[in-house]
Amino acid sequence: MSKKYNDEFIEKLLSEMPRVEDEKSFDEYYDQISKEITDSNDISSRRNRGWLLPLLTSAAALAIVVVIAMQFINFNDTADQMIFHNAEESEDTANNDMEGSSSKDFEENIEGEESAEEAGIMDSVGPQLLYEDDLSNENLQSVTMILPGPESQYFIPLTFLLSDADDPYSFFNNLDDISDQYLSLTHDFINGIEFVGNNNQxxxxxxxxxxxxHGTATEYALFEVLRYFNSIGHTTIELQNDKGETLELPHTGQVMEHSFSDQSYVYKLYNTNNGSVYWVRKPLTQEATLNEALNELRVDESIGSSTVPSNIEIEVNDSEDILEVQLKSDLPLKDQEMTLRMIESILLTAGTFGFDQVHFTDLDLETVGPYQLNTPVEIPEHINVQ
Incomplete structure (x- = not known):
């Protein structure tokens, strides 16, 4: 197999070869060859020397040229051998580097796949719901932060379990840090909200x-955020501006206090950019019915993912204190993640319409997750427990 090398590469290699010098002069070669020819031949006549001498001189010169040429030929062969040997070494080195690099890349790919699998397992852990009874044996108190989502009509309730020694009022002032830490979201108006104490009442x-x-949407989001104090037992709060004077709102005007009223929501799943999954709620109009809310659970939105598959029909009987829900499907329901989230979204949504329990009727499935479906299921009190 022939190999081509550029002139610069060959000159560089030749310059690194040991220098070859011939210390004999041209005259010494000539004298030596002439003597050997004279001694080995018996020349009888000076007449013959007239034509023989130029011939011998030419032969001597040719011999010198051949000797010198042979030295250069040997030198070039050696150089070619070194060039080929060095080229083979370079190629072997490159191949070894490629093999090492390929092996390293393969190991990194395997580690990446294992990390991705571990991340997938972690991501599959969904939002946690708890009942008040779950906290009965613990020295804990629960508070619920209501954080605005990426769009103004969505809100994410996060429940935190504080020790009895923690102050739930001052904890509210962590609102901005919690939004950034858990949801990677920041809202300008959150920075301007602060609990400063309690009044005489x-x-x-x-x-x-x-x-x-700025505008009606921000004003509505403010009142949703302030529902935090509703979660710790207050029905009314006092409002001031940051100078301690009467608050002036863009839409409502002057407000000195605010009382919380009942609000219906539809609950869907929200996947954050950091891989966490939370229940997100969207406020409904006062005219919205429970049937409309449950049907909306089928709809995928930019923030909230649907929780009820399109092939499942929901029929409800809300005439009793316990809501009856019938799930109709051509395929049997299984105890899996999809079924669990569907049951939970129905429970949470029904709870905002005033129901404390839901009875799932005509189900072949007796349990899903922690819920016993052959008896009425209570509505969980604590959402997205951290």
Whole structure:
């Protein structure tokens, strides 16, 4: 197999070869050859020397040229051998580097796949719901932060379990840090909300920076966020601006206090950019019915993912204190993640319509996750427990 090398590469190799020098002069070669020819031949006549001498001289010169040429031929052969040997070494080195690199890449790919599998297992752990009875034997108190989602009509409730020694009022002032840590979301108006104490009626006093509120959507989000104090037992709060004066809202106008009213929601699943999964809720209009809310669980939205497959029909009987729900499907339901999230979204949505229990009728499935479906299921109180 022939190999081509550029002139610069060959010159570089030749320059690194040992220098070859011939110390004999041309005259010495000539004298030596002439003497050997004279001694070995018996020349009888000077007349013959007239034509023989030029011939001998030419032969001597030719011999010298041949000797010198042979030295250069040997030198070039050696150089070619070195070039080929060095080229083979370079090729072997490159091949070894490629093999090492390929082996390293393969190991990294395997490690990456294992990490991805582990991440997938972690991501599959969904949002946690708890009942009040789950906390009865613990020295804990629960608080629920209501955080705005990426879009103004969605809100994410996060339940935190505090020790009895923790102050739930001052914990509210961690609102901005919690939104950034858990949801990687920041909202300007959240930075301008602060709990500053309680008034004479023991109602929380909240100060709000007026310049952080822009439009009706932000104003509505403010009142949803302030439902935190509803979760710790307050029905009314006092509002001030950041100077301690009467708060002026863009839509409502002057507000000195705010009372919380019942609100219906539909609950769907929200996948954050960091891989976490939370229950997200969207407020419904006052005219919305339970049937409309449950049917909306089928709809995928930009923030909330649907929890009820399109091949399942929901029929309800809300005439009793216990809501009866019948799930109709051509395929039997199984105890799996999809069924669990469907059951939970129905429970959470029904709870905002005033129901404490839901009875799932005509189901072949007796249990899913922690829920016993052959008896009425209570609505969980604590959502997205951290």
């Amino acid at each position: 023991n109602e929380p006093i909240i100060q709000v920076a007026e310049d952080s509120l």
